[in-house]
Amino acid sequence: MHRRQFLAGLAATAAAAQAQQTRPNFIVIYTDDQGIGDLGCYFGRDMKTPHIDALAAGGIRFTDWHTNSPVCSPSRAAVLTGKYPQNAGVPHILTSKPDFNIPGLRKGENTIASELKKLGYRTAAVGKWHLGSAKGSRPMDQGFDEWFGFYSGWTDYYSHRYYTLGGTPLFHDMWRGEKEVFEEPVYQTELLGREAKAFLNRQNDGQPFFLYLAFGAPHYPMMAPRKYLDRFPAEMDRDRREHVAMVAAIDDQIGELMATLKARGFDRNTVIFYQADNGATREERADHLARSYRGGSNGPYRAYKGSLFEGGTRVPGLLRWPAKIKPNQVLGGVGMAMDILPTFVRWAGGTPPAGIDGTDLTPMVLEGKPSVHDAVFWDYDTMRAVRRGPWKLLRNYREGLGTPMVKELWLSNLDEDPGENKNFAASQPVLVKELTALMDAWKPEQ
Numbered sequence: 001m002h003r004r005q006f007l008a009g010l011a012a013t014a015a016a017a018q019a020q021q022t023r024p025n026f027i028v029i030y031t032d033d034q035g036i037g038d039l040g041c042y043f044g045r046d047m048k049t050p051h052i053d054a055l056a057a058g059g060i061r062f063t064d065w066h067t068n069s070p071v072c073s074p075s076r077a078a079v080l081t082g083k084y085p086q087n088a089g090v091p092h093i094l095t096s097k098p099d100f101n102i103p104g105l106r107k108g109e110n111t112i113a114s115e116l117k118k119l120g121y122r123t124a125a126v127g128k129w130h131l132g133s134a135k136g137s138r139p140m141d142q143g144f145d146e147w148f149g150f151y152s153g154w155t156d157y158y159s160h161r162y163y164t165l166g167g168t169p170l171f172h173d174m175w176r177g178e179k180e181v182f183e184e185p186v187y188q189t190e191l192l193g194r195e196a197k198a199f200l201n202r203q204n205d206g207q208p209f210f211l212y213l214a215f216g217a218p219h220y221p222m223m224a225p226r227k228y229l230d231r232f233p234a235e236m237d238r239d240r241r242e243h244v245a246m247v248a249a250i251d252d253q254i255g256e257l258m259a260t261l262k263a264r265g266f267d268r269n270t271v272i273f274y275q276a277d278n279g280a281t282r283e284e285r286a287d288h289l290a291r292s293y294r295g296g297s298n299g300p301y302r303a304y305k306g307s308l309f310e311g312g313t314r315v316p317g318l319l320r321w322p323a324k325i326k327p328n329q330v331l332g333g334v335g336m337a338m339d340i341l342p343t344f345v346r347w348a349g350g351t352p353p354a355g356i357d358g359t360d361l362t363p364m365v366l367e368g369k370p371s372v373h374d375a376v377f378w379d380y381d382t383m384r385a386v387r388r389g390p391w392k393l394l395r396n397y398r399e400g401l402g403t404p405m406v407k408e409l410w411l412s413n414l415d416e417d418p419g420e421n422k423n424f425a426a427s428q429p430v431l432v433k434e435l436t437a438l439m440d441a442w443k444p445e446q
């Protein structure tokens, strides 16, 4: 081949690669039981999260961002399908069993992965799945080309075995595709970070990609290597120190992920969305002496994981895309996990599937418009809630998992009383009637 032909060929290849690269790559980072007080860029003044804080400063930090459910499985179902969890067939927490035959996401469900795959994206899931371990519900049945991680609600951070007290046996749970892999004693957060980086390093042909990276931390069992613990004062509360150390480990991995994106030239045109699956918990099994756990923080918000007060649902939410989103933005409009699918599919040049509940966030995040939502809803256990403007009506409420259910109406005004200390239900009968009607009109599948 003549040198000129060779150079022309190279230029054509580069142009083709560039054309493909006009479509962004996407990364969803999901963390587990991380409250809004468990990040430096929110209310976590004792945290050391420089990389996640930099991620926030590089784009949008949402201050009124919500998970669709105050617990693991339904929250994940919503972000991946763009639907309220009830409509995605996962209204409750899924159990974890060694037969790996727990049904979860329905076969044929549309997910961010399946939709982007149709548009020519390469897709990978790394980390905690918790959306069904039966065939049909697994990541590679739900649009992911590659899968590395575990199906259970949690695993031991070193042995990668699931366990719980009271009957269920210990079992190992770590997989690459259908193949079981043994990586003990690699610390789970570092293992998942390693796999995420490896995926990024395998992308070299201009095909756009989608990576779903779901860290198991800082969910119990609370375990952090010494090197992270040592970053925090020894006199710190024992549980808080472990908690912040586990988040510091995530932060290191995100730092390395960002460095990899930069080194590979993906940084500018990769959209990164970061969210926690639900607020911090008070469950006794997280505490090192089995007391009510105080290691996690929901900042100024009331209640914990498993509650529809803000502490259960208002979570860290970050969105970064250097090519299109201006840095250092703090947005106060309401957004929800289910909005990610339609937004990403649009930005990839596609049309979101019919029958989803989420809304494309483009007007809010690229055009300076207010929230894309009029009213949003939650339904969990026997609780239901509706939010419209500053008002939120709860029917039945509790403070967290395993705490007593109070069977009455509670009306919050989040502008006037963000801590939800005051019940406005008695003083606002007309509003209660209106919101009750909205809530009853919203009928998700069950």
Ligand SMILES: [Ca+2]
Binding pocket: 032, 033, 071, 072, 219, 277, 278
């Ligand atoms: Ca969780």
